[in-house]
Amino acid sequence: MVWFTPGSRPQPPTQLTPHLRNNLINLFFQHREKCFFEVQIARFNVALRTPPDNLDALDPALVTAILLLGCYWSRAASLVALEAQLLDQTKYELSASLVEADRLHDYVRGTNLLVFYYICKGMYDEAEQQICNSARVAIACGMHQIVSSIYQPPTPSTPKGPLRPPRDNIDLGERIHTLWQTFNLDKMVSLIKMSPAYLLGGGPDVNPILVIDTPWPRLMIEYETANLSQMERQSVQDLYNLTSAFGLRPETLVGLEAQGLSLAQRAMYVTTPNLICSSHEFAALDAAIQSFIGRLPGLRNGGESGQILATPGHSPINHRLVFIHTLGYTASLQLHQHMRDATSHSRCNIAAQNLTMIVSELTQADYGSLSIGLGVSGTLVAAYLYAKSALTSSKLQHMWVIAGRILVTLTARMSGGVAQQFQSFAMRVLTGLKQLNLVYPPLGKQLLTITRPHTLTLEYPNNSQASRLINYI
Numbered sequence: 001m002v003w004f005t006p007g008s009r010p011q012p013p014t015q016l017t018p019h020l021r022n023n024l025i026n027l028f029f030q031h032r033e034k035c036f037f038e039v040q041i042a043r044f045n046v047a048l049r050t051p052p053d054n055l056d057a058l059d060p061a062l063v064t065a066i067l068l069l070g071c072y073w074s075r076a077a078s079l080v081a082l083e084a085q086l087l088d089q090t091k092y093e094l095s096a097s098l099v100e101a102d103r104l105h106d107y108v109r110g111t112n113l114l115v116f117y118y119i120c121k122g123m124y125d126e127a128e129q130q131i132c133n134s135a136r137v138a139i140a141c142g143m144h145q146i147v148s149s150i151y152q153p154p155t156p157s158t159p160k161g162p163l164r165p166p167r168d169n170i171d172l173g174e175r176i177h178t179l180w181q182t183f184n185l186d187k188m189v190s191l192i193k194m195s196p197a198y199l200l201g202g203g204p205d206v207n208p209i210l211v212i213d214t215p216w217p218r219l220m221i222e223y224e225t226a227n228l229s230q231m232e233r234q235s236v237q238d239l240y241n242l243t244s245a246f247g248l249r250p251e252t253l254v255g256l257e258a259q260g261l262s263l264a265q266r267a268m269y270v271t272t273p274n275l276i277c278s279s280h281e282f283a284a285l286d287a288a289i290q291s292f293i294g295r296l297p298g299l300r301n302g303g304e305s306g307q308i309l310a311t312p313g314h315s316p317i318n319h320r321l322v323f324i325h326t327l328g329y330t331a332s333l334q335l336h337q338h339m340r341d342a343t344s345h346s347r348c349n350i351a352a353q354n355l356t357m358i359v360s361e362l363t364q365a366d367y368g369s370l371s372i373g374l375g376v377s378g379t380l381v382a383a384y385l386y387a388k389s390a391l392t393s394s395k396l397q398h399m400w401v402i403a404g405r406i407l408v409t410l411t412a413r414m415s416g417g418v419a420q421q422f423q424s425f426a427m428r429v430l431t432g433l434k435q436l437n438l439v440y441p442p443l444g445k446q447l448l449t450i451t452r453p454h455t456l457t458l459e460y461p462n463n464s465q466a467s468r469l470i471n472y473i
Contacts, residue, residue, distance in 0.1 A: 010092060013085040016067070024070030031073050033320065035116035036184045037109070038177040038254060040170045040220050059106030061093035065113035072117060090114055098137070104162050108138050109178055115185045124192050131189050134182050135198040139210065143179040144199070146172070146214040149228045173223025179214050180258045187261035190268070197265055201236030212236050216255035219304055236262055239288045251295065252305045253320045260327025263289050267334035286335060286347075293328040297321065299361060322358055329354045337406045352425045359431065 025048070029041075050057035068086040071079050094114065097107040111134040118127035138144060141163045151172045154165040166172040183199050190197035201212045215233050222228055239259060251259075266285060270277040297303070299322060300315050329351040336344035336351075 010089055012089070013082055015079075015082045015085075021067065024067045024074065026070075027073050028066045028070040031069070035069065035113060036177075036181040036254060036257065037113070038181070038217070038220055039174055040224055043170060055102060059093070059097050059103040059110065061090065061097040061110035062106040062113070064090045064093045065110040065117075069113055069117055072120060087117075098133075101162065104137055104141055105143075105175060105178060108134050108141070108143070108182060111137075112178070112181050112185055115189070119185075119188065119192070124189065127185075128189050128193055128195065131182070131186050132198050135186055138179055138182045139199075143175055143182075144210070144212045144214055146176055146179070147233065148230060149173070149176065149215050149218060149223070149232060150226070150230060169223045169226050169228070170220070173218070173220055176214055176223075177217050177220070177254065179212075180217050180254060183212070184258055184261050187265040190265050191261075194268065196269070201262060216258060217252055218255070219252055239263065239292070240284050242287060242291055250297070250303070250305045253324065256296065256324045257320070257327070259292055260324050260331070263292055264327050264331040264334065267331040271334060271338060282335070286332075289328060289331045289335065293325075293332070296325055296328060299325060299358065317361060322362070325358055326355060329358075333406050356425045 032038075044058075047056060047058045048063070052058075052060055064086060068083065068090050071083040071086055090110070091114070094107065094110055097103065097110065101107075111130055115127045115130045115134065118124070118130065142161055143163075149172070151166060151169040158165060163175075166175060183201070186197050186199045189195075199212065200206045200210060212235055215235055218228060218232070239262060263285070267289065269275070270281060270285060299317055301318055301321060302315065332347050333351040333355075336347040339345075
């Protein structure tokens with residue numbers, strides 16, 4: 001960690017010319033949806049050009065984190081040294097931002113971008129440490145308790161807090177999006193590391209102080225034009241209230257990402273070994289997952305919020321919806337993988353079929369645009385299918401890892417025709433993971449652990465499906 005010392009702020013790297021700086025910022029904005037980063041572009045550009053000593057300017061920590069990710073996405077060998085310098089400077093600027101504490105919203109956003117960078121680089125321990133820092137500050141600033149999407153001017157009785165009151169709907173909307181960016185990254189890190197999440201959101205086991213009341217995010221244009229409703233106050237706890245007012249208008253993609261990650265992480269949590277999950281909680285989570293899947297627009301839907309009907313079959317895949325659909329089916333797979341009843345078997349089978357269908361829809365050109373989160377569920381699915389065929393016959397990258405891991409494990413547990421069917425599912429998901437590994441190299445380490453050959457070959461020494469999957473990896 002590069003700690004802040006007053007008066008010792010480092011100078012920007014000499015390689016970072018104004019032209020290169022602009023190019024890196026533009027490159028970041030081409031990919032920003034992958035890290036759940038939403039802002040009002042025109043206002044953001046004004047703040048970017050404002051001198052940093054003005055409190056309306058962006059905090060240097062956020063700017064440097066943007067440059068770091070721009071450098072990462074450039075994939076240019078000539079910028080490797082610059083990327084290392086920007087990483088050190090980002091850590092320094094974040095320390096300075098937290099000490100100065102005058103633009104904590106930017107501190108949270110900058111820290112979140114660093115978390116995403118660490119995920120991309122496979123540095124999951126560092127990502128976990130930083131997302132805890134970000135979540136703590138977001139909660140201290142009350143960003144989890146924004147009860148309405150509609151701006152209300154401050155009054156003399158408005159409580160004072162670490163953040164200045166929002167200026168208008170746009171400022172409020174950006175804070176709402178930052179809360180959900182933090183939430184999404186927290187869930188991703190939890191799924192990758194199979195560790196508890198910091199922002200649980202709601203439920204009987206959650207400290208009331210940590211309950212998230214902030215409504216699901218809307219499009220930034222809706223905040224800008226005040227196209228909002230007091231009725232749209234649904235948040236995490238409403239996922240389990242099937243009579244809630246979902247459907248007033250289509251959900252935004254960023255909102256669906258948050259809902260899917262919440263359900264996938266919850267499914268992982270309640271199926272943790274030695275954790276007792278009541279039948280009521282299991283049924284409620286299953287109902288919430290099936291309801292979520294049922295609300296999703298088609299994979300070839302071109303609208304940001306699902307308002308546009310599914311476009312013709314030859315139209316391009318919506319890459320964000322690939323991630324969102326994967327979240328729903330992975331959550332179902334995660335929840336039912338250890339159950340032996342007919343309903344759970346059917347849920348697993350449907351989820352596996354849909355996940356492999358998603359992979360089969362993708363072309364070689366699609367993989368560069370997919371979310372890094374896909375890899376998590378891919379290994380879970382492959383592991384599940386692997387176990388299944390042996391008995392009966394960590395945004396998309398990481399979700400496929402989780403899904404792959406489950407499918408491979410189930411393949412190994414099955415025998416006969418069912419084993420062969422699940423082996424086929426697992427092979428399809430593993431093929432997708434191999435393609436993703438070309439885009440996100442750190443995935444290779446997780447890919448190698450999916451089949452756990454030293455364990456599964458001992459447990460199922462005569463399982464031909466298990467052996468084929470091990471050889472395929």
